[in-house]
Structure formats: structure tokens, C-alpha cells
Amino acid sequence: MDSSTRIQHLLEVSNLTKYFDAGRGRKVHAVEHVSFAVDEGMTFGLVGESGCGKSSCARTIIRIYEPTEGTILFEGKDVSHLSQRILQPLRRDMQMIFQDPYASLNARMTVRDIIAEPLLAHHVVKKREEANEIVFRMLERVGLTREHANRYAHEFSGGQRQRVGIARALVLQPKLVICDEPISALDVSIQAQVVNLLREYQDESGIAYLFIAHDLSMVRYVSDAVGVMYLGELVETAETDELYRNPLHPYTRGLLNSIPVANPKLARQRNQSGIEGDIPSPIDPPAGCRFHTRCPYAKPICAEETPLLKNQGNGHLCACHLYD
Amino acid sequence: MSEDTILQVKNLRTTFHTSRGDVQAVRGVSFHVNKGEIVGLVGESGSGKSVTCMSMLRLVPDTAEVDKDSSVLFEGSDLTRIRGRQMRDIRGEKIAMIFQDPMSSLNPLIPVGKQVSEMIAIHHPEKSKEERKQETLSLFEAVRIPEPEKRYSSYPHEFSGGMRQRIMIAMALANHPDLLIADEPTTALDVTIQDQILKQLRGLRRDYQTSIIFITHDLGVVAELCDRVEVLYGGLIMEEARIDDLFDSPRHPYTLGLLSSIPSVTQDRTRRLKPIPGSPPDMTNPPRGCPFAPRCPYARRICAVALPEFTTIGAEHRSRCWLLDPEAPASNNPFRPESEGQTQEM
Amino acid sequence: MEQKWEMLSSSNEDREKIWSRSRTFAGDVWFRFRHKPTALAGLVLIAVLMAFAFFGPLFTKYDYAEQNLTVVNIPPRMTVYDAPDGNGYLTITQNLKLLRVDQDGRLGEQLSRVRDDDARSMTIFDCGGTEVGLYYGKTPYKVCNPDKLTVYHHRTIWNRSYLLGTDALGRDILTRLMYGTRVSLMVAFVAAFVNMIVGIVYGGISGYVGGMTDQIMMRIVDVISTIPLTLYVILIMVIMGSGLQSIIVALGSVYWVDMARVVRGQVLSLKNQEFVVAARTIGSSTRTILFQHLIPNAMGSILVTVTMLIPSAIFMEAFLGFLGIGLQPPLASLGTMCNDATENLRTSPYQLFIPALVIVLIMFGFNFVGDGLRDALDPKLKK
Structure with a gap:
């Protein structure tokens, strides 16, 4: 339907x-x-400090929130203003994984019922019992066992719960899963489990992810392209390797420098500094470049003019006056 | 107990009596902290790292029972024996604590400046109000809260998470404690703020020679901050080492697992991370042998039936693993480097 | 010896095994509940009262409406005089008659009156051939030998025919108490159930839909709650007339406002929690979200509110009965029994004391259970 x-x-x-x-x-x-695109079988990472709007962005895309402006095209179809009723069948292809593995599972439901809920909602199965086989397969797929099906979410460890959440999101075999900080609440050793699980599933099924995280370390292992958000705006996006090799925006550099170095000798030598201060309030964001209040390279123009997202070569987009 | 040791924990055991049975959260933990030293307690959730510290200060709920044979020697007195009044004097004045969630430790109805100044008043009632305010302001400056005068009368909700954590640190420092226990103070914060807080804690040790116990699940943070590390798993210390030794020559499969699951921004990203498979043990029914055995890629039969004792590897480096036993075969043993060829066979 | 160094093979099951017994949320609540002595005592108290009210009537030979005017106002513990014919005892009824009482304390027939002896303020009765006199000149009245004017030997014994005595119409108080408790509990349960349903629906809609609907619905609740509930109930009773149905309608139509507020508050806080948001992104229907996610999670607070509502409904029913606009005789409720008792308060205080005690016990029971339930549902509340 679209032009070729x-x-x-x-x-x-x-x-x-x-x-x-x-x-x-x-x-x-x-x-x-904010503008970006996610292709089939690809992962787009969206990174920024808490309060930068990345979760709101995710929740607007999946239409928990109504967008104020702009368009969301899903498989070429504009879903930004569809009513919830028309949206309902489309939800089958777009699922979400949440940050808090404790709050995102209903404590009064067994794991079986939690994973069967999407199947029932989209009439894949008529009765709960018919879902059993699919639920068992899904549980095993995420590294849990059949025995877990009759237990309640509160009996599981954080990592196990998050895998239940993933099973719920994947059971309908959606085309896109929005992962809203799925690893932030987990221990580092468990984060790797979840990241590997998501990657393996992607290799098998060609699913696409929008992966949201608050730091750049894990995102590197899942994403094909990364966007960095600051105070509601996308400040830099690039292919993953390009971004980590050649971070342009001072904020991206600061984020990278803030990641603890898991090597005590390097950590002692290291003298790069992270970012000073706190993220300003999104109610009254600074004029010009929003990062200028914390930017070590800020020039007078940064406080006046909002830099535009410009291509700096290699499809590397960056919004910063340093590269004008 | 050497001259420098300010805290010596011996055989600490804590059990929670819950509706699901007895949870053996801490099963005999012994370690010490020297003056001016930063010791990391590292482990996954449920490893007993927080409960260890809570039990030391007797901040555990009524459902928890600290074993009678446990002892926590702090500056000559046993914290498990002393009475309520003395305990209160030590808490806050000699030992201070900061938590993961600063909001729950701050009173939302009282301006933060007043809360810090009252903290001083509890232990130094002789100081005048003006003195206390000046002290509070200099504390705010020390933890780098911008515009301390203005912030003195702000309420907790007016601060961001990172700022609140700084106020908690200011409050913890109010009486110049000898020991600061930081229970995952940066876990809920952004990396940028975590970086700032870690700097703060390093400065603290440099300026005041404060000893710090830093609890975390992230070995990356440990590398940035700590001098010595206790790796906890299943309510037990699995490995204890100086920070360089731990990263250069880890001697426990759990430590190996933790190290290989840390993401890096410099390594080849197509290499998959190696997570530790499975989940932490259920402490209502801890494994009979080594608690890590079910998840350990090198586990032997003996690991499932008997708990290994500590093997001393070097100065201040010891580990609880059967593979370090002199009898242990070299095949598929990560701690016998000469056997690397054989590892592939398995 | 060598075997111990063989590789251990661990399956995924071993690594992910959860050892603790699986227990539902309700199971957890029950565990905490039964470890609280007052809560358990309350539960036992309610069970005993319910057994008393519903199974008690099977073991009594009286009917709640059966009147026996020969035995009015006989207390549970009565003063008896040795019968001169050696055949048991005699007791004085309130209308100045003499009743035979056997050795065990069972009431027998009434003695027939022979004559009045006004000069000596005495009524003479025939007791198996001998004459006995009932002296009514001064309280307390006495049974005496009319010739020698000596008072017969007397003592107090328990009433075995009517264990808790009789009321002013000669009805067995124990039987009426059973029926009264039954009516009171029934009124309370039905009213609480109606309130729960209305409250859940009203509060649920108000909280879930939110916005303007919520505003309007809550203002209506505000208006209802500005009128004193007692007044409101009385007005309904006056319009609809007395009777069991009108009591239930009156209580049911008024008390739901608290429930609606509780449910609304719960739904408001729950509907933004991640698991509800998750249900929306899954594409679950509103019905699923309401009945599988919101209501079950709000059920704890709802149950606590209900257990706290039951005693107040019982109290209100008793109060209406006491005012005389409750149940119509001969039906008994705890309130009407108290009301009836006030007429004879000076001579027969036990008639008020007994139903009042039952009301107190019910209140204690439900309040203990409600308290225990609240603590069990929210363990954080305690520490």
C-alpha cells in the first residue's frame, strides 16, 4: 500500500x-x-537516566498512554489514535515486559493462569485447561519447570519471576516486545540470564525488541542500535558498535564513564569523570540544549538554541552544538 | 584480633521463623573489618548479606532469631550481648547505616536539615541549636548538596533519589561514626548518580578514616570501591580475598560465575555473557552440601553431600570449595591451571 | 572413595527447585490469622453463637411464640419454699400465685386458691390438703403457715424448666434468645452481603472508570453520608413499615457507602499497578481486569470492612428493635427482647441482661475477627 x-x-x-x-x-x-524505527528481528535500545521519559515513551507506544502528538506506525498501520477496542486484536503482536518482577505479576494468580491470560484474552484457547500444554512448553522455554505452574508468583525469586513475565509476553509469539527495564531490578548475575534468554529467543523467532534500560552496560549485549534519551528528547542514536566506539554526545560519554569498571586496577587509574549533578525537572526543562546545565563543554549558544538531531556520518545521529 | 580491627564477627547465625518454615538466612558468618577499610559483602538477593548486617546491629524483626553462639565484637564490646540503651548509643554514633531506599528512612514531615541536626542532638545534647545547624550545613557541603542553606529547610519529597541518598549519608556521618554500613545504597540509583555516591564514599574514607561495610550484588561496584571482599552465598561466606586477588585469581566457582556475568563496554559484544544458571537456593531447605553445588558447573558428588571448609590460599584469601582440596582431581578443575587441556573433554 | 570426585550432574529442576510448601495467599493469611489468639477466640465465639442460634432450637421443647401465663417472669434462679406436704418446693409467681417446683427445680402445676385473708394480707392456697399462706403485706413476699404464721424454710435453686427464665408473657427466654440471635445474625449477614455487593459494584465502577463519573458518584456518596445513618434507617422503616424485609432493605441501602469508599480507594491504587497495566497491554477485557485482577486483590480490605460492618448492623438492628420499630411480635430479636425487658427492669433485670450479653459477645467476636483479619492481611502493619 505504501510507495515502494x-x-x-x-x-x-x-x-x-x-x-x-x-x-x-x-x-x-x-x-x-522522539523518532526512531525498529525493524523485524532487530533490537533497539533506549537508554537514559530515570526521569528521562524512556518509560513514558514505551508506554505511549503500547498505548497505555495517549500520545499528545506524533505518529506510531506498527507494520505500516497508524496505531497512535486507534480506540482501545480496535487496538485489542493488534495487541497480540505487541507485548510488554515490565521492570518490577514483583509488581507486574498478580499475587493472587498461579503462574499457569498468569501465562494463560494472553491466550484466553485473544481466544487462542477457549478454556484454561487447553492452555496447559502451551504454558508448560513456555515455562520450559524460559528455563522453569512444569512443577512451577501451580505456584504463586510470590514464591519465586526475582529472576524466576521475571522469566514468568517474559513467558507471559512471549506466549502469543508477538512480533514486537517492549522491554521496559526488564533487568534493572535484578542482580547482575541474573541480568545476564534474562539478556541471554531474550537474545536466544530472538535468534529462534526473529522477534523485535524495544529494549529500555537506565545504563549502557547491558544494552550493548542485546541491541543492534541504541538511542540515548535525556529529559524527554533523543540526543543520540547510532548502531551499537558505532555508538560505543565513537560516542559523540557529552551525555552519552558521561553515561559510559559512569559505568563501574569491573577491574580494580583500571578502576584506581581511571580519572574520567561521570556526570555531575541531577537531571532537572521535566516540568520546567532548561531552554536550549537540555543538557547544558550539566555539560562540561557547554557554550553560550547551548543555553539559547536547541540543537537538532543531525547525521554525523554512518547513520550516527547526534543533537549537540559541538558538532555544528 | 589485631590492633587495627574494629569489628570482628564470629559465627553469626540468623534464622527467620516464618509461615513457610524456618529460613536459615545466615548460617555461620565470620569476618572482620579493619580501621579505615572498605569491605564489600557481595552476593545475590537471598544470600544473607543484608541480614548479616541487620543482625549485627540487632535490627532484625521479632520473627528472626540470632544464635546464642554468635558474637559481634565492636570496640571491645559484644553487640549481641549488650542491652538496649547501650545499643542505641552505638547505633548512630559509632556505627551508622544507610539503606537502599532513602525515602523510607527519612521522615516526610520534617525538613531534612532538622532531621540531620536532631541526629546530632541525640548523641550530643550539649550542643546548641546554632552549633548543630552549622555542623549540618558543613555536612551538606561535604556530601555536595548544592545550596545547603536553601536546602536545609526543604522536605524529603523535594529531593531526587540521589540527593536523598546524600542526605542519608550526611545523617550517617553526623556523629563521625567509626563504621558505616551501606546496604545497597546505589542499587536503586542511576549509574551517573551511583558514580557520584561512590566518589563520596571514597572521599569519606580518605578524609575521616571511616571503615565501611558495603553491601552489593554488583562486583563492578566492588572493584571501584572496596579493599577486601566477602563473597556470600546461601548464608555462608564462600570466598574472602583482597580486591586484587579476587579479580586476578578467584578461587571459587561462584566468584567465577559472578565475574563472567558482568557486562563490559570494551569486550567483544558478540561474545555472550555467561550467566550463572538457575536460581539462588531456597533457604528454608538449604542444600546439604555446598549451597552452590546445584548451580556449579564443576560440582562433584562430594559437593552435594558435604559442606567444604575454608582453604587458605594466601594472605587474607580463603575459599570454601572442594576443588581446592589437595585430593581433588585436576580434570575440569578451574583452579588447577595445568589441566586446561583436559577441561575441554568434559 | 574415588566416587566422590565424580562430576555431579544437576538438572535444571534441581537448580530452580522451590522447597517451601506452596501456599496460596489465602493460606498465608490463614496461617497468620490462627497465630493470633484474640482472632481465633473471636472466630470460636462466633462459631459457638451461630451453632447456638441455628441448632439450639432443635434441643428446646418450647416455641419462641408460645405463651404460658401461669409462669410469667420466672427468673433463672428462684427462691423456693419447702412444700408443707413434703412434695418438693413452692415458688411465688409475679401475679401472686404459688407454683409447685420439684426437687430438681422443674416447675409444676399451680396451686389452687382457697380464699383471701385480707386481714392478714395473705392468700391461702391448697397444697395437697394442707393450707399454705402467701403473705403479700411487705416485700419480699413470703410463703408461710397460715396458722402459726411461720415462714417455711426457703432457699434459692436453679430453674430447670426454663434455664434462663421466662419473660412477661411466660415465654422461654432461652428459646427466644436462640431465635433472636438467629434473626440478628441473619439480618447482619444479609445486610453485610447486600452492602458488599452494592459497595463493590459502585466503588468498583467509580474507581475503575475514574474521571467525571468518579467525581459524580463520589459526591452522591458524600451527600448520603452527611445524613445521619440512624435517622435515615428510621425514615425508611417508617415508610416501609416494620418487619424483617424492611430492616434488611434499610440497612442494605445505607451502609454500603463505607464499602463503596473502601473499594474505590483500593481500585484506584491497584489500577495503576504494573500487573493491571500488564493485563491491559496483553489485551485482556475489562471484565477480566475487574474480576481477576482488581477485585481479588481488593478482597482483603473488603473482607475486613465486612467483618467490621456486621457488628454495626447487629447493633443497628438491636437499636431499632429497642426503639420498637424493628421486628413485630411475636418474632424475637435481641433488640426487641431488650425492649420487652425494660418494662420489668426493676423486678426482672435478667431479662435485659441476657440479650444484652449476647449482643456484647457478638460484637466482641466480630471485632476480634476483623482485627485479626486486618493484621493477617497486612503483616507490615504490625512492625
């Missing part, structure tokens, strides 16, 4: 903007003019 010159992405977000009402006529600038 345009490549159709699985998910294409353009100019997405989401404001929340903060009362007294003020608004929270949660997401502003």
Missing part, C-alpha cells in the same frame, strides 16, 4: 510527544519529538 521507495519498518515512531498534566496549568514534558 519507502522501507516499511515493523515499528516506526515519528515526532512522538507526550505531555502529562502537572496541575495548575503546568505540564510534564515527558517525551518530546
Whole structure:
């Protein structure tokens, strides 16, 4: 239906903007003019500090929140303003994994019922009993066992719960899974389990992920391309290797420098500094480049003019006046 | 107990009596902390690292029972024996604690400055209000809270998570404690803020010679901060080493597993991370032998039936693993480097 | 010896095994509940009262409406005089008659009156051939030998015919108490159930839909709760007339406001939790979200509110009965029994004391259970 010159992405977000009402006529600038695309079988990582709008962005894409502006194309279809009723069958192809493995599972339901819920919602099975085989297979797929099916979520460890959450998201074999900080609440040793599980499944099924994280370390192992968000705006995006080899935006560099170095000798020698200060309030974001209040390289122009996301070669986009 | 040792924990055991049976959270933990030293307690959730510290200060709930044979020697007195009043004097004045969630440790109805200044008042009632305020302001400056004068009368909810954690540190430092226990203080924070807090803690040790026990699940953070590490698993110390030894020559499969699951921004990213398979043991029914045996890629039969004792590897380096036993065969043994060829066979 | 160094093969099952007994949330709550002595005592108390109310009538030979005017106002512990014919005892009824009482304390026939002896303030009865006199000149009245004017030997014994005595119409208080407790509990349970349903539906809709709907629905609740509930119930009773149904309608239509508020609050806080958001992203229907996610998780607070609501419904029913606009005679409820008792309060205080005691016990029972349930549902509340 589209002109053949345009490549159709699985998910294409353009100019997405989401404001929340903060009362007294003020608004929270949660997401502003964010554009990116996710292709089939690919993973796009979205990274930023808490409060940068990455979760709001995810929740707007999956239409828990209504977008204020912009379009969300899923398989070429504009889903940004569809009603929940029309959206319902489309949800089968777009699922979500949540951050908190404790809060995202209903404590009054058994693991079997939790994983069977999407099957029932989309009438894949008529009765709960018919779902059993699929549920067992899914449990084994995520490294749990049949015996776990009759237990309640609160009896599991954090990593096991998160795998139940993943099983629930994957059971319908969706085309896209939005992973909203799925590893932030887990121990490092368990994070690797989850990351590997997601990657293995991707290799098998060609699923696409939008992977959200608050630091750059794990994202590297899952993503094909990474976008860095700061205070509601996308400040840099590039292919993963390009971004880590050649980070352009001072914020991206700061984020990279903040990651603890798991080598005591290097850690002692290291004198690169992270980022000073806190992320400003999204209710009243700084004018110009939003990062200028914490940027070690800020120039006068940064406080006045908002830098635009420009191609710096190799499909590496960066919004910074340093590269004008 | 050497001159420098300020804290000596011996055979600490804590059991929780719950509706699901007795949870043996800590099963005989012994370690010490020297003056001006930063000791990391590392382990996954449920390894008993937090409970160890809570039991030391007797901050565990009523459902928990600390074994009678346990002893926690701090500056000559046994913290498991002393009475309530003395305990309160030690908590906050000599030993301070900071937690993962600073919001729950701050009173939302009282300005933060007042909370810190009252902390001083509890242990130094002789100081005047003005003195206390000045001290509080200099503490705020020390933990780098911008505009301390203005922030003095702000309420906790007006601060970000990182700022609140700084206030907690300021409060913990109010009485210049000899020992600071930091229970995952950066786990809930962004890396950028974590980086700032870690700097703060390093400065603290440098400026005041404060000893710190740092609890975390992240060996990366440990590498940045600690002098010595206790690796905990299943309520037991699995390996104890100076930080360089731990990273250069780990002598426990669990430590190996933790190290290989850390992501790196410099390594080849197509290499898959090697997570530790499985989940931490259920401490209502801990494994009979080595608690790590079910998840250990090198486990032998003996590991499942008998708990290994500590093997001393070097100065301040000991580990609890059957593979370090002199009788242990060299095949598929990561701690016998000459056997590397054979490892492949398995 | 060598075997111990063989490789251990661990399956995935071993690594992921959960050892602790599987227990549902309800199982957990029950565990904490039964480890609280007051809660358990409350539960036992309620069970005993319910058994008393529902199975008790099987073991009594009286009917709640059966009147026996010869035995009015006989207390559970009565003063008896040795019968002169040596055949058991005699006791004085309130309408100045003499009743035979056997050795064990069972009431027998009434003695026939021979004549009045006004000069000596005495009524003479025939007791197996001998005359006995009932002296009514001064309280306490006495049974005496009319010739010698000597008072017969007397003592107090337990009433074996009517264990808790009789009321002003000669009805067995124990039987009426069973029926009264039954009615009170029934009224309370039905009212609580109606309140729960109305509250869940109203509060659930208000909280889940939110926005303007929520605003309007909650303002209606506010208006209802500004009118004193007692007044409101009385008005309904006046309009609908007395009777069991109108009591239930009156209580049911008023007490739900608290329940609606509780449910709304719960739903409001639950609907933004991640597991509910997750259900929405899955594409679950509103019905699934409400009945599988929201209500089951709100059920704890709902149950606590219900157990706290039952005693207040019982109290309100008793209060209405006491005012005389509750049940119509001969039906008994704890309230109407108290009301009836007030007429004879000076001579027969036991008639008020007994139903009042049962009301107190019910209140204790439900409040203990409610408290225990609240603690069991929210273990954090304690520490």
C-alpha cells in the first residue's frame, strides 16, 4: 500500500510527544519529538537516566498512554489514535515486559493462569485447561519447570519471576516486545540470564525488541542500535558498535564513564569523570540544549538554541552544538 | 584480633521463623573489618548479606532469631550481648547505616536539615541549636548538596533519589561514626548518580578514616570501591580475598560465575555473557552440601553431600570449595591451571 | 572413595527447585490469622453463637411464640419454699400465685386458691390438703403457715424448666434468645452481603472508570453520608413499615457507602499497578481486569470492612428493635427482647441482661475477627 521507495519498518515512531498534566496549568514534558524505527528481528535500545521519559515513551507506544502528538506506525498501520477496542486484536503482536518482577505479576494468580491470560484474552484457547500444554512448553522455554505452574508468583525469586513475565509476553509469539527495564531490578548475575534468554529467543523467532534500560552496560549485549534519551528528547542514536566506539554526545560519554569498571586496577587509574549533578525537572526543562546545565563543554549558544538531531556520518545521529 | 580491627564477627547465625518454615538466612558468618577499610559483602538477593548486617546491629524483626553462639565484637564490646540503651548509643554514633531506599528512612514531615541536626542532638545534647545547624550545613557541603542553606529547610519529597541518598549519608556521618554500613545504597540509583555516591564514599574514607561495610550484588561496584571482599552465598561466606586477588585469581566457582556475568563496554559484544544458571537456593531447605553445588558447573558428588571448609590460599584469601582440596582431581578443575587441556573433554 | 570426585550432574529442576510448601495467599493469611489468639477466640465465639442460634432450637421443647401465663417472669434462679406436704418446693409467681417446683427445680402445676385473708394480707392456697399462706403485706413476699404464721424454710435453686427464665408473657427466654440471635445474625449477614455487593459494584465502577463519573458518584456518596445513618434507617422503616424485609432493605441501602469508599480507594491504587497495566497491554477485557485482577486483590480490605460492618448492623438492628420499630411480635430479636425487658427492669433485670450479653459477645467476636483479619492481611502493619 505504501510507495515502494519507502522501507516499511515493523515499528516506526515519528515526532512522538507526550505531555502529562502537572496541575495548575503546568505540564510534564515527558517525551518530546522522539523518532526512531525498529525493524523485524532487530533490537533497539533506549537508554537514559530515570526521569528521562524512556518509560513514558514505551508506554505511549503500547498505548497505555495517549500520545499528545506524533505518529506510531506498527507494520505500516497508524496505531497512535486507534480506540482501545480496535487496538485489542493488534495487541497480540505487541507485548510488554515490565521492570518490577514483583509488581507486574498478580499475587493472587498461579503462574499457569498468569501465562494463560494472553491466550484466553485473544481466544487462542477457549478454556484454561487447553492452555496447559502451551504454558508448560513456555515455562520450559524460559528455563522453569512444569512443577512451577501451580505456584504463586510470590514464591519465586526475582529472576524466576521475571522469566514468568517474559513467558507471559512471549506466549502469543508477538512480533514486537517492549522491554521496559526488564533487568534493572535484578542482580547482575541474573541480568545476564534474562539478556541471554531474550537474545536466544530472538535468534529462534526473529522477534523485535524495544529494549529500555537506565545504563549502557547491558544494552550493548542485546541491541543492534541504541538511542540515548535525556529529559524527554533523543540526543543520540547510532548502531551499537558505532555508538560505543565513537560516542559523540557529552551525555552519552558521561553515561559510559559512569559505568563501574569491573577491574580494580583500571578502576584506581581511571580519572574520567561521570556526570555531575541531577537531571532537572521535566516540568520546567532548561531552554536550549537540555543538557547544558550539566555539560562540561557547554557554550553560550547551548543555553539559547536547541540543537537538532543531525547525521554525523554512518547513520550516527547526534543533537549537540559541538558538532555544528 | 589485631590492633587495627574494629569489628570482628564470629559465627553469626540468623534464622527467620516464618509461615513457610524456618529460613536459615545466615548460617555461620565470620569476618572482620579493619580501621579505615572498605569491605564489600557481595552476593545475590537471598544470600544473607543484608541480614548479616541487620543482625549485627540487632535490627532484625521479632520473627528472626540470632544464635546464642554468635558474637559481634565492636570496640571491645559484644553487640549481641549488650542491652538496649547501650545499643542505641552505638547505633548512630559509632556505627551508622544507610539503606537502599532513602525515602523510607527519612521522615516526610520534617525538613531534612532538622532531621540531620536532631541526629546530632541525640548523641550530643550539649550542643546548641546554632552549633548543630552549622555542623549540618558543613555536612551538606561535604556530601555536595548544592545550596545547603536553601536546602536545609526543604522536605524529603523535594529531593531526587540521589540527593536523598546524600542526605542519608550526611545523617550517617553526623556523629563521625567509626563504621558505616551501606546496604545497597546505589542499587536503586542511576549509574551517573551511583558514580557520584561512590566518589563520596571514597572521599569519606580518605578524609575521616571511616571503615565501611558495603553491601552489593554488583562486583563492578566492588572493584571501584572496596579493599577486601566477602563473597556470600546461601548464608555462608564462600570466598574472602583482597580486591586484587579476587579479580586476578578467584578461587571459587561462584566468584567465577559472578565475574563472567558482568557486562563490559570494551569486550567483544558478540561474545555472550555467561550467566550463572538457575536460581539462588531456597533457604528454608538449604542444600546439604555446598549451597552452590546445584548451580556449579564443576560440582562433584562430594559437593552435594558435604559442606567444604575454608582453604587458605594466601594472605587474607580463603575459599570454601572442594576443588581446592589437595585430593581433588585436576580434570575440569578451574583452579588447577595445568589441566586446561583436559577441561575441554568434559 | 574415588566416587566422590565424580562430576555431579544437576538438572535444571534441581537448580530452580522451590522447597517451601506452596501456599496460596489465602493460606498465608490463614496461617497468620490462627497465630493470633484474640482472632481465633473471636472466630470460636462466633462459631459457638451461630451453632447456638441455628441448632439450639432443635434441643428446646418450647416455641419462641408460645405463651404460658401461669409462669410469667420466672427468673433463672428462684427462691423456693419447702412444700408443707413434703412434695418438693413452692415458688411465688409475679401475679401472686404459688407454683409447685420439684426437687430438681422443674416447675409444676399451680396451686389452687382457697380464699383471701385480707386481714392478714395473705392468700391461702391448697397444697395437697394442707393450707399454705402467701403473705403479700411487705416485700419480699413470703410463703408461710397460715396458722402459726411461720415462714417455711426457703432457699434459692436453679430453674430447670426454663434455664434462663421466662419473660412477661411466660415465654422461654432461652428459646427466644436462640431465635433472636438467629434473626440478628441473619439480618447482619444479609445486610453485610447486600452492602458488599452494592459497595463493590459502585466503588468498583467509580474507581475503575475514574474521571467525571468518579467525581459524580463520589459526591452522591458524600451527600448520603452527611445524613445521619440512624435517622435515615428510621425514615425508611417508617415508610416501609416494620418487619424483617424492611430492616434488611434499610440497612442494605445505607451502609454500603463505607464499602463503596473502601473499594474505590483500593481500585484506584491497584489500577495503576504494573500487573493491571500488564493485563491491559496483553489485551485482556475489562471484565477480566475487574474480576481477576482488581477485585481479588481488593478482597482483603473488603473482607475486613465486612467483618467490621456486621457488628454495626447487629447493633443497628438491636437499636431499632429497642426503639420498637424493628421486628413485630411475636418474632424475637435481641433488640426487641431488650425492649420487652425494660418494662420489668426493676423486678426482672435478667431479662435485659441476657440479650444484652449476647449482643456484647457478638460484637466482641466480630471485632476480634476483623482485627485479626486486618493484621493477617497486612503483616507490615504490625512492625
